[in-house]
Amino acid sequence: MKYSLTICLTAFALCCFNPMKAQKTFGTRNGQIIFQSPTDLDVKAINNEVSSRLSDNGSLSFSLLIKSFRFKMAEMQDHFNTEYLHSNQYPRGDFKGTIANIKTVNFKMDGNYPVEVTGDLTLHGVTKKVSTKGSVTIKNGKPLANASFPITVKDFGIKAEDVTKKVTITVNCQYQ
Amino acid sequence: MKKWLKFLLMAGGVGLIAGLALLYWIFNKPHRDVSKEKGIQLSAQQLFEAFRKDEAVANGLYLDKAIELSGTVADVSTNQEGQKVVNFSTDDPFFTINCTFKTDPGNLQPGDSIVFKGICTGYIPDASIVINEGVLVK
Numbered sequence: 001m002k003y004s005l006t007i008c009l010t011a012f013a014l015c016c017f018n019p020m021k022a023q024k025t026f027g028t029r030n031g032q033i034i035f036q037s038p039t040d041l042d043v044k045a046i047n048n049e050v051s052s053r054l055s056d057n058g059s060l061s062f063s064l065l066i067k068s069f070r071f072k073m074a075e076m077q078d079h080f081n082t083e084y085l086h087s088n089q090y091p092r093g094d095f096k097g098t099i100a101n102i103k104t105v106n107f108k109m110d111g112n113y114p115v116e117v118t119g120d121l122t123l124h125g126v127t128k129k130v131s132t133k134g135s136v137t138i139k140n141g142k143p144l145a146n147a148s149f150p151i152t153v154k155d156f157g158i159k160a161e162d163v164t165k166k167v168t169i170t171v172n173c174q175y176q
Numbered sequence: 177m178k179k180w181l182k183f184l185l186m187a188g189g190v191g192l193i194a195g196l197a198l199l200y201w202i203f204n205k206p207h208r209d210v211s212k213e214k215g216i217q218l219s220a221q222q223l224f225e226a227f228r229k230d231e232a233v234a235n236g237l238y239l240d241k242a243i244e245l246s247g248t249v250a251d252v253s254t255n256q257e258g259q260k261v262v263n264f265s266t267d268d269p270f271f272t273i274n275c276t277f278k279t280d281p282g283n284l285q286p287g288d289s290i291v292f293k294g295i296c297t298g299y300i301p302d303a304s305i306v307i308n309e310g311v312l313v314k
Contacts, residue, residue, distance in 0.1 A: 030253065030276075049274055088239070
């Protein structure tokens with residue numbers, strides 16, 4: 001009896017004070033990422049089928065399909081896939097990173113929390129380190145991630161200088 | 177008017193009209209309308225198994241193609257642009273076929289058996305196969 005009580009008390013203490021507490025992960029299969037040229041507003045592509053996971057330990061990932069980007073102009077969409085991003089050869093883009101200041105985000109309290117994100121962005125078969133500032137907004141216990149940052153297309157081996165040298169990537173992901 | 181000048185003006189005019197026509201075509205080329213295409217008929221599970229087995233082979237067969245997919249609706253939602261999205265179940269509880277409608281399919285509920293036709297844009301490991309620009313067939 002005494003032995004069982006000791007086990008129960010030990011288990012209770014471990015549950016209460018275990019620093020390895022279970023992490024919570026939020027996900028979406030329909031996040032939104034926009035590629036836009038800062039010099040030509042017509043060069044804009046929207047992807048509404050971004051798969052993303054955000055954990056309360058700060059890990060963050062995005063995966064998207066290049067063919068899921070939609071342009072207003074069909075011809076521009078064809079060029080984007082066949083001449084610039086070569087989406088048959090490189091069908092996906094990925095980001096894997098962390099939110100450095102995740103401890104400042106209170107997932108249990110509604111509010112807008114500025115965050116700093118660093119990670120590896122893979123596009124067109126090339127992986128580069130990127131860092132950006134953004135925000136995590138908690139509403140009714142569900143996070144919304146927003147960020148906007150520029151990339152230089154040449155850095156990713158994309159030969160699109162005739163259209164734009166830079167692309168602004170805007171992230172807008174509502175998690176469940 | 178000299179003959180060569182007349183010819184030059186005519187050639188210039190034809191060139192200008194052709195250039196304008198090309199520009200008009202570029203700016204107004206219609207997007208694919210999947211409702212007018214014959215789709216490859218598959219069940220959600222068959223499509224998932226094809227990608228799970230060999231992504232490269234499945235890409236060759238289905239990427240950018242019109243797919244007519246039948247299956248059971250796992251969930252219905254609306255994306256951040258207001259388009260309706262359904263996920264089809266597979267035998268992997270963490271993997272779905274993610275289908276976005278171009279036109280509103282009306283009232284759909286989880287558990288409904290439907291046929292959806294759209295364009296397959298690829299496979300995201302451990303998450304989904306994406307089909308978009310879709311319409312409800314039945």
